[in-house]
Amino acid sequence: MNRIVDHPILGPLSEAEVVHIIVDGVPFTARKGEMIASALIANGKSTFRKTVKRNEPRGIYCGIGRCTDCVMTVNGIPNVRTCVTAVEEGMVIETQMGSGEWQ
Amino acid sequence: MNQIKREIVVIGSGPAGLCAAIEAARSGAQVLLIDENAKPGGQLFKQIHKFFGSADHRAGVRGLDIGEALLKDAEELKIEVWLNSEACGIFDSTNVWVVRDKQHSITVQAQRIIIATGAVENSINFPGWTLPGVMGAGAAQTMINVNRVLPGHRFLMVGSGNVGVIVSYQLLQAGAAVVAIVEAAPTLGGYGVHTAKVRRAGVPFYTSHTVKEAHGNGHVERATLVRLDEKWKEVAGSEFEVEVDTICIATGLTPAVELAFGSGCMAVNSPALGGLVPVHDETMRSSNTAIYVAGDVSGVEEASTAMEEGRIAGLCAAHSLGYLGQGAYEARLGVLTRNVNALRSGMFGQKRREAKEYIVSSYGAHR
Numbered sequence: 001m002n003r004i005v006d007h008p009i010l011g012p013l014s015e016a017e018v019v020h021i022i023v024d025g026v027p028f029t030a031r032k033g034e035m036i037a038s039a040l041i042a043n044g045k046s047t048f049r050k051t052v053k054r055n056e057p058r059g060i061y062c063g064i065g066r067c068t069d070c071v072m073t074v075n076g077i078p079n080v081r082t083c084v085t086a087v088e089e090g091m092v093i094e095t096q097m098g099s100g101e102w103q
Numbered sequence: 104m105n106q107i108k109r110e111i112v113v114i115g116s117g118p119a120g121l122c123a124a125i126e127a128a129r130s131g132a133q134v135l136l137i138d139e140n141a142k143p144g145g146q147l148f149k150q151i152h153k154f155f156g157s158a159d160h161r162a163g164v165r166g167l168d169i170g171e172a173l174l175k176d177a178e179e180l181k182i183e184v185w186l187n188s189e190a191c192g193i194f195d196s197t198n199v200w201v202v203r204d205k206q207h208s209i210t211v212q213a214q215r216i217i218i219a220t221g222a223v224e225n226s227i228n229f230p231g232w233t234l235p236g237v238m239g240a241g242a243a244q245t246m247i248n249v250n251r252v253l254p255g256h257r258f259l260m261v262g263s264g265n266v267g268v269i270v271s272y273q274l275l276q277a278g279a280a281v282v283a284i285v286e287a288a289p290t291l292g293g294y295g296v297h298t299a300k301v302r303r304a305g306v307p308f309y310t311s312h313t314v315k316e317a318h319g320n321g322h323v324e325r326a327t328l329v330r331l332d333e334k335w336k337e338v339a340g341s342e343f344e345v346e347v348d349t350i351c352i353a354t355g356l357t358p359a360v361e362l363a364f365g366s367g368c369m370a371v372n373s374p375a376l377g378g379l380v381p382v383h384d385e386t387m388r389s390s391n392t393a394i395y396v397a398g399d400v401s402g403v404e405e406a407s408t409a410m411e412e413g414r415i416a417g418l419c420a421a422h423s424l425g426y427l428g429q430g431a432y433e434a435r436l437g438v439l440t441r442n443v444n445a446l447r448s449g450m451f452g453q454k455r456r457e458a459k460e461y462i463v464s465s466y467g468a469h470r
Contacts, residue, residue, distance in 0.1 A: 002253045038250035046235040059235030063242030066223045
């Protein structure tokens, strides 16, 4: 886990309700209210999609919803910006291949 | 299509937008504040360091605490806030097309619009720059300070300006190692106090160096650094490798001007403040007299400056609709103008002050 549990300025990590998500078929736990990208990084996943032509990996770049490098297929909807979309209980998230497909 | 009316619509709830909304509401105007994120505050809540300036600018207070105080003000003034709401376009000068919750389309007919959309991080390109593990320094800052996750453990910082050194220090606070900070220029770019903290922590700085290549199988594993000569050309044979899993790019910001230019605001080029920005006068009014701009979208500076500009825009937009008597308006504008000028004084502020003066002096030519 890559959670920052203790922090000299921000203090200890607060308690948060656990949210269950499925990422590429694997169950992950997340903190209620956090962004999908944050939950994936906490669980050690850094490749969010593969590019259209050369199948190259991409992860987060700007983290504030501007660059669209972190888009994934979420609950069957492609091109969801995971850095500005919060996790929800039971969410199904998939590494997006190319420009993705509606499911 | 749904259509509603509001007196003033503020787009973006970062430091500039929040302050604009608060000032306009205090002046008596009816304000709607729109933000596409689930939480207001923009990038203020990842600024966990203490701000500079005088006591008037809340110097010595951490960015996130300033954010909390502004949200409290907005709440007390009962400002209407729409979150998860994207301002997709402005047409016929004052109609804002908004999509709420990614589902509902609505048009807000405003008498005045204040655009406070902020800025986006710049990038630099090098082989391997698309690998997962290469990201904006601001992205890493969001991950560690807002989301409380570490996107890596061994960082390379590219750029020694304030963002580069502040984020480096915050990475150390979050428990990561900063292996090196490279700076293409021959001298360091950040304020001495921030730079010194990182230096004291033992982080090596490499001036006249840049990143030449990122290596790794599916993720950053190493980076090649190279020395630059006085003409900024790579010195052959000076390459060396550092073992890092994350490369942060801190090479400046570009104003997020899409909405402003899409709505027809005229542009002026200000290289010192990030490139093309909407031309505006000293009241932050754009070439479209119903549209005001404030904060980084009107020229990249700092959060403290953005807040003062936001207040000026909010005050002047409200006054242009008839709120506040002339005396009260002029007195308040005088205070805010002095505040913002104070932030643009001294050895660090002079260049920004001159750049702003150029933008304002270009206003007449664009009307």
